[in-house]
Amino acid sequence: MAGQRGPRRDTRGIVDAPELFAHVQFRRREPAPALRPYLEHYWLIDWDLPQPYASHLVPHPSVNLVFERYPGCGDEEAGYAEVSGIGLELFTQKLEARGRVCGVQFRPGGFRPFAPGAPVSRWTGRRLPVAEVFAPPAPASAVLDPADEDERVAALDAYLLALGPGPDPRAERAMALVDLVRTDRTVLRVDALARAEGVSVRSLQRLFAAYVGVGPKWVILRYRIHEALERAGSDPAVDWAGLAADLGYSDQAHLVRDFTATIGVPPTALTAP
Structure with missing residues (x-):
């Protein structure tokens, strides 16, 4: 199957990428080999800001699974996990204080094997708690808590591999x-x-x-x-x-x-x- 490649290194879709990178720590990481046919990459963001900052993104035609912890986002202690369907409009996110996000960007076409029960168009333009899409729901704290970045990546691998995507x-x-x-x-x-x-x-x-x-x-x-x-x-x-x-x-x-x-x-x- 196609898709055996490392994370993209371009900044396509990010409005004013240098400004974003000046405010946050942004990394892309490669998933486990069995997941690479379906995923673009993992994307990890951490920030600690003295003043609020608004990031802007022109979404890719990709579904994302997002684990997040920052002020005003669900349970700030345990964290929150959501499935974000393809965004049809410019996406703006206000970042302030301290926060952490660990995201999974699926390849366009690569999400359906993980959620075969519905057309991907069902999620387009929507952001839903992960429990409404996957069972069992993703353990947000298991992904967000580790200080070590490799452990966060391993937690993402473990959860997605457990969902068991099949050939399609x-x-x-x-x-x-x-x-x-x-x-x-x-x-x-x-x-x-x-x-x-x-x-x-x-x-x-x-x-x-x-x-x-x-x-x-x-x-x-x-x-x-x-x-x-x-x-x-x-x-x-x-x-x-x-x-x-x-x-x-x-x-x-x-x-x-x-x-x-x-x-x-x-x-x-x-x-x-």
Whole structure:
């Protein structure tokens, strides 16, 4: 099965990544080998802030399992665990005082084998207590309590392995298709993707709803915005007209419109000195 690779090293989806990293300790860790076909990575964040800080994220087309402990989050002593479906809008999180989050980012298409009883679209745009999705519920304190980071990773491994994800050819196909959209810039239209796979557009949409949680058109657009955001953060002199053409937009105005609708500000707000 595909997916045998280390954690991503890019910052795609993070709005102003340098600012975030100046306020928190952020790490990605690799899960146990048996889990790697289904997971992107674990992501660990710790902070101790004298002043509140708001982080902003353009979500990936991924479901996350999140263990968290910070002021105002459920039981601050025991911690809290939730399943976070694909976020459709810009995600903003206020961080203050001290906190810790240990997250599991599933590969797009990789969550369904852990929760086969429902289409992944059921969780899209929702954040639910883990007990409403998995049985038994995840032990938040077991993941959050250890001071040693390796122990936290081991606790995540143990819980997910106990859920026993099984092989699912449709999940594998969905993961492969999303990987293709993410890595191949020539994939710009749903009908072209469907033709390349030898299926109807409707069949492709049904597969994505059941295993990814959003439609293929949404995935294509979201990865375009991630690319534009990454460029805006790394190159103040980015050629927006050229980037629009690279990403398959008819003109720069359409890219700016989608970017502004997703991020909340135009691209120039992120590249201004």
